[in-house]
Amino acid sequence: MSTIETKLAELGVTLPDAPAPAANYVPYVVIGDMVHVSGQISANADGLIIGKLGQDTDAEAGAAAAQTCAVNLLAQLKAACGGDIDRLVRVVKLVGFVNSTPEFTDQPKVINGASDFMVAALGDAGRHARSAVSAASLPFGVAVEIEAIFQIK
Template identity: 75%
Template sequence: MNTIESKLAELGVTLPDMGHAPKAAGNYLPYVVVGDMVYVSGQISQDDNGPVKGVLGDDFSVEDGAKAAKLCAISLLTQAKLACDGDLERLVRVVKLTGFVNSTPNFTDQPKVINGASDFLVMALGDAGRHARAAVSAASLPLGVAVEIEAIFQIK
C-alpha cells in the first residue's frame, strides 16, 4: 500500500474500487488530464446510501454540510486516482477546489461547509493538500444534494 493510501486507511477511508468510481451523469468526462494537470468534474455529496441531500440554512447543519463536503473530497481523490492510473503517489498537490453549497439566500457559512473537504485533503495529503479555493452558494444542486465540489490536481 502506498503512502497516501496508508494515510487514508489511518483516517478510516477506503477509496472505492476503480470500477465503482462515480461515473459522469451526462455528456462530459469525470476528469480530463492536460499535461501535468487533472481537472475533475464536480463530485456530488453521496455515500453508500445514495445522494446526501439537504439545504444549508434550512434542514441541514454546518456540521452535516462539512461531512457532505468530505464525501465530495473522497470522490475527488477517487477520480484523481483514476487519472493517475491507480497510483496516488503520482499526485503532486491539490491546486484548487471550487465548492458549491445548496443553501438558503441568507446562509453565509459556505466556507465552513467546504472546510470539510479542505480539512480532509490536508489530513490525507499534508502540505500537498493545501489549495486555492472558492466556496459559493447555489439555489439548488443536482438531485437536491447538499454539496458539489470540483477540483484541479497536479500530477507527475
C-alpha cells in the first residue's frame, strides 16, 4: 500500500476505482508534470449526493458532498499516475461548484469539505489555491462538482 493510501486508510477512506466519464471528455489530461482532472461530482458507492444548498440541504451536508468529490479526484489522480499515487508532489488548485440558491453564500464552507480533506490526507502537499462558486444547477442534480490540478513527479 502506498504512503498516501496508508494515510487515507487511517482516515477511513479507500480510494474507489476512478469514475468513468459521463459524456464526451477524458477524465484527466497529463501535461508534463501537471495533471488536470475533469470535474468530479458528489457521488460515492451509495450513489449520487444530490441537493440544492440553501434549499434542501445545508453547508455541513454540502461539505460532506465536497469530500466525496475530493476522494474521486484522488482516484482519478491515481489512475493518471498508472496506479502510483505517491507520484503526487502537491495539489495545485481546486475549482469547486456548488449547486445553490441565489441567496446561499456559504460556498467556501462547502468546498472546505474538499480542502480540509486534502490537507488531512496529504499534509502540506494538500494545500492549494482554490475557487468556490455557485451554480444554478449541476449535472444530475448533484450538490457539488470539483475539478483539480495536481503536480506529479
